Amino acid sequence: METKLARIAQVAKERPKEQFTSLAHLINVEMLLECHYELSGNKAAGIDRVTKAEYEKNLLENIIVLHGSLRKMTYRPQAVRRVYIPKPGSDKGRPLGILAYEDKIVQLAVSKILTAIYEQDFLDSSYGFRPGRSCHGALRKLNNIIMTGKTNWIVDADVSGFFDHVDHGWMMKCLEVRIKDPKLLRIIKRMLKAGIMEDGEYKLSEEGTPQGGVASPILANIYLHYILDLWFERIVKKQCKGSAHIVRYADDFVCCFQYEHEAKRFYYELIKRLEKFNLNIAPEKSKIIEFGLFAARNVKKRGENKPETFDFLGFTHYCGVSQNGKFRVKRKTSRKKYQGALYRMKQWIKANRTTPVSILLEQIKPKLVGYYRYYGITDNGPMIHRYWYEVTKLLFKWINRRSQRNSYTWEKFLLLLKVKPLPKPKIYFSILSA
DNA sequence: TCAACGCGGCC
């Protein structure tokens, strides 16, 4: 199976214009089985309440029937189960669409095929949801653009409710650029049209791709590849006299311009462009700011104190100064993410306050290290140190709310931490280099 | 080298 997909990928790479007319046959029993084994078992069940364990009881038979329905094109995905997960900001929460288990298998197979083809087409500026690419990579790339290019203006844009507003017609048009297999196209179209079940009521899904759908990430990337990335590369850059760059992570992106008027014109064109494809910029989460080597100087000349900042991938980017007094982009954990992480930690400690202290400390270790591994990047030392300090205080506070005989004084608590220390804050990732 | 499980992060 791997070899067949590798072959498709190779063809896609060698012939960027190639249109694939025969792909659906790749979804055979073997591939469906493989996808089944790849899927995680301890996940919430879809509308039919079938879990992986249950599906497995008659695995071969189930897969063979599924394969038959795909071949005869009688396959119809079930509606996704609507669940709202709480979001720090709003009270309605984030809408998820949980697929039926069997539909996850099909979507995984489809996403593998799409990935094999489209990974070859995607531009270097696209970072989200892609194998071998990470947030840190996107941050480093953005840093290089600002430090080595001629960036003076930043357009920071946020697409509101991207997944919910992907247009099905345009989505299919995007896919048809490369994919000419009507069977595969129909399967994908049915996935998009599967509908939503929300407290007993069936709703049509006339736009959007389910947040929680296995294939949604790759579909999102394909959509924005054509709507945004290629447009920027081929049209926007050509129209600009100065430099223009984009770094995109899923639906979140930052654009860098040399000239103010080109940044402003782009922002205006961007809104029109996205509108055409049923997408909207969230104005309150988007902005154009002066940023870069000359920003600090110009801002001062105008009598303001500091250049504005922007957030990207959990970090607030600001104009800083290096040791030798030169301009440097710096980043620190954004206020929102910092507070969110601390809040979650507090909730966890609260919920586990009755477990023995030594075990509690053991359980916090991997949490802290995981946190440092993301936020421990160049120039963010103070913020992760602050996090470590706040967590320590939180621990002391909640340990002390137990019964009297188990309580600690602050001194005794520090002594305990000497014997069983929490992992120290550490910079794991350098934004500079390569 | 490969599984299984867990933790952290982004959108």
Add this chain to the structure above:
RNA sequence: GUUGGCCGCGUUGA
């Protein structure tokens, strides 16, 4: 009750 893709790390097995 809580999904998905990706990234990173850890533990345990063989």
